[in-house]
Amino acid sequence: MSANIISKIKPTAGYVLIQAEEQQTQTVGGIYLPDNAKGDKPQTGTVLAVGADDVKDGAKIVAPAKVGDKVIYKKWGGNEVKIDNKEYLFVKFEDIMAIYGS
Template sequence: MKFQPTAGYILVKPEDMAKKTASGIYLPDSHDEKPQQAKVLAVGPAEITDSGAKRPAPCQVGDSIIYKKWGGNEVKMGATDKDELLFIEFKDVLALVK
């Protein structure tokens, strides 16, 4: 199944968070937080602002991004969280991961 986001939206797949801290302590599943890093799968066309200007996407397909913690609209593609995709707005992208 293929998706093409509408203007001003990006389709991303959240990346798994580490289950172990830097010091080697394993974290239980109950400690899981929502990931804020994702891989860009598809990008919608430029968004038209209220003033009529075009706002291009801040990223491209294949980029890894950081987005706002509670940003995005979830789309479940299967039974597990690994099958979850998010549609996020251009304005919710905070940074590109290089």
């Protein structure tokens, strides 16, 4: 159900929709991690949708990423949305710091 809903979401100008990478729940050695030991929220994810180019101070701001790109975004960047127990984020173009795969 969530894939169908997500495919219909179109971010507004200046935003991308990102599916955050899952945090590890188990170490390489097989030890399960409690929620309070997992550390900071992930700052990486996959772009699912891209809003229109934005305009700031009269200058056009083009989306830095495209659908399918893997990105690194600012630690506290984005507004969380949960759909069917999966975490998604609306992140501003300017909060995307790097693209590392597509």
